[in-house]
Amino acid sequence: xxxxxxxxxxxxxxxxxxxxxxxxxxxxxxxxxxxxxxxxxxxxxxxxxxxxxxxxxxxxxxxxxxxxxxxxxxxxxxxxxxxxxxxxxxxxxxxxxxxxxxxxxxxxxxxxxxxxxxxxxxxxxxxxxxxxxxxxxxxxxxxxxxxxxxxxxxxxxxxxxxxxxxxxxxxxxxxxxxxxxxxxxxxxxxxxxxxxxxxxxxxxxxxxxxxxxxxxxxxxxxxxxxxxxxxxxxxxxxxxxxxxxxxxxxxxxxxxxxxxxxxxxxxxxxxxxxxxxxxxxxxxxxxxxxxxxxxxxxxxxxxxxxxxxxxxxxxxxxxxx
Numbered sequence: 001x002x003x004x005x006x007x008x009x010x011x012x013x014x015x016x017x018x019x020x021x022x023x024x025x026x027x028x029x030x031x032x033x034x035x036x037x038x039x040x041x042x043x044x045x046x047x048x049x050x051x052x053x054x055x056x057x058x059x060x061x062x063x064x065x066x067x068x069x070x071x072x073x074x075x076x077x078x079x080x081x082x083x084x085x086x087x088x089x090x091x092x093x094x095x096x097x098x099x100x101x102x103x104x105x106x107x108x109x110x111x112x113x114x115x116x117x118x119x120x121x122x123x124x125x126x127x128x129x130x131x132x133x134x135x136x137x138x139x140x141x142x143x144x145x146x147x148x149x150x151x152x153x154x155x156x157x158x159x160x161x162x163x164x165x166x167x168x169x170x171x172x173x174x175x176x177x178x179x180x181x182x183x184x185x186x187x188x189x190x191x192x193x194x195x196x197x198x199x200x201x202x203x204x205x206x207x208x209x210x211x212x213x214x215x216x217x218x219x220x221x222x223x224x225x226x227x228x229x230x231x232x233x234x235x236x237x238x239x240x241x242x243x244x245x246x247x248x249x250x251x252x253x254x255x256x257x258x259x260x261x262x263x264x265x266x267x268x269x270x271x272x273x274x275x276x277x278x279x280x281x282x283x284x285x286x287x288x289x290x291x292x293x294x295x296x297x298x299x300x301x302x303x304x305x306x307x308x309x310x311x312x313x314x315x316x317x318x319x320x321x
Contacts, residue, residue, distance in 0.1 A: 148182030191223025
């Protein structure tokens with residue numbers, strides 16, 4: 001693999017962090033109650049209505065993180081205080097399968113489903129919880145059918161635990177799989193415009209047409225740029241310069257052009273991939289590296305741009321947030 005050519009090691013916060021930009025808040029824990037409040041305030045100021053949170057089942061996490069299901073109640077409470085909603089971006093946890101996903105959906109809805117901050121979307125005459133399924137293609141279509149087919153006795157359709165399940169579209173040939181598997185729609189996730197077929201905005205018109213023809217929800221994902229070379233030094237080919245905000249605005253314009261029912265933003269604070277719209281600090285140096293910033297604009301520049309485009313979407317598509 002390409003990454004084997006490069007030296008691996010950890011950064012040394014607070015000055016040296018695994019990101020090309022530096023947070024205005026400094027290095028922080030997403031468990032910090034004060035940080036959660038500031039984040040929700042920033043998100044609300046940008047006109048955003050729903051926060052999608054990466055989710056793993058209790059006691060599970062990715063290789064770099066810590067179990068975070070116990071953080072969901074605090075996030076729901078904070079979201080509600082700021083008139084926001086929360087939905088889950090279900091990660092490819094160890095041994096994820098439709099059968100254990102069904103049990104995990106039951107767990108989530110039993111524990112969080114009644115909270116006023118838990119997001120539900122009107123679909124086919126019902127207000128249902130919406131779940132993003134990251135890397136959904138890792139599970140066979142035949143297995144998804146058991147979970148998502150209305151005729152399957154082992155499935156979740158038509159039960160009190162039914163929802164809107166949004167699969168990840170990476171390549172064009174997955175469109176048939178999304179439909180055959182029984183997903184309600186698909187999203188594109190990646191903020192690097194040329195990284196995948198789905199992420200390429202030039203393909204969104206075709207994807208929107210396909211979704212409409214097949215009665216699916218198409219959710220394009222926009223982002224302000226992409227740079228992850230502080231954690232993946234070999235990946236410079238996928239860097240997308242922010243171009244003083246033009247990259248983000250072009251992405252927003254492309255999404256608006258296909259008139260989607262929903263829009264996702266990658267991301268609020270995924271700092272290590274440089275897709276964040278959260279407030280960033282003025283450029284500072286650590287050793288021989290100098291962080292990027294939003295200059296000549298203020299630290300809230302991308303929050304302000306988001307608000308501008310949310311207003312466009314509301315006016316032109318009659319959205320409510």
